[in-house]
Amino acid sequence: MSEIRVEREVLEKNDIAAEEVRGRFARVGTYVIDLMASPGSGKTSFILATAGALKDRYKIGVIEGDIASDVDTENIRAHGTDAVQINTGGMCHLDSTMIDRAMDKLPADRYDLVIIENVGNLVCPAKFDLGQHIKVVILSIPEGDDKPLKYPGIFTESSVLILNKIDMLGATNFDEQRLRGHVAKLNPAMEIFPISCVTGDGVEAWASWLAGQIDRSAGAAPGGDS
């Protein structure tokens, strides 16, 4: 018997593929969001609200990840935004090779912004680099302010937290200060945007922050501003 040193990260293939996807996006100056949240937290409504606020300024594409069905994709297309479906067939998360294939199916040659809606899950998607610029996690008010204590990984891996359904604050015992306290201990740099996709509250603040990120990224891209 002999011992062979391997010394390889288990997810290295995903990470290598993610770097290729990142390069592909960088070449055309596309800003990419990996959007993660639990089922029912309002991911698709949030995408529609974001696209509604920014579609006059930017070309937007959506990659929809679901275990099955294309209801979200149909919904997004019905609102006039390009969307392509990935069905994971039971897999709990997207990986970077799926993103590469999905990009080939989006109709336009280039996008300013691509939003990837990950599979509804607060655990697994946090671990997989998709070649995104930022990971965004949505926490909706009815889920409770203790989620960072139960799922710390996703709150440390994401750079933006969307507090969705703030129109429901009065109907729950959700304490926003307590939530912010939990987040500050794990990820003090996290940007937090409280919004409601029903009333539209907070959507403008999020959209203008995102526009700043898209513009900065396009300015930094090799062919940007040309």
Next chain:
Amino acid sequence: MHEMALTQSIVEIVEESAAQHTVTRVRRITLTVGELADVVEESLRFCFEAMTPGTIMEGAELVWQDVEAKSHCAMCGAEFRPDPLDFTCPECQNPFTEMVTGKEFAIASIEADDEDGPPEKTNETADKAKTHGRDEGV
């Protein structure tokens, strides 16, 4: 349950390493696992047993080496083991600390039988076999 995907990656990496070294059978796989890597040992072992029959690593032992989390504070220089729910520096209360270890999940090494079975390949790498014929049932 991303352990299924993790196991799939382990199988691929081990098969690649085995192919590079012309081994016939992988007996032991040593994993290094950070305490905050969010890998569920029981679940990974279950997936490994389910996915490896018929492969070169069927029946191999998975050795789990825990790696303690360690953080560094750039403000005061403290090195400390972070609370899983609070990464703040315990010395100076700086919240912006850097985790140095604790999130890794890697294959450190494999132990394998060298090629010494019936000669099914015609290349010369077979002379490398038979260094250690140790045959333990683990």
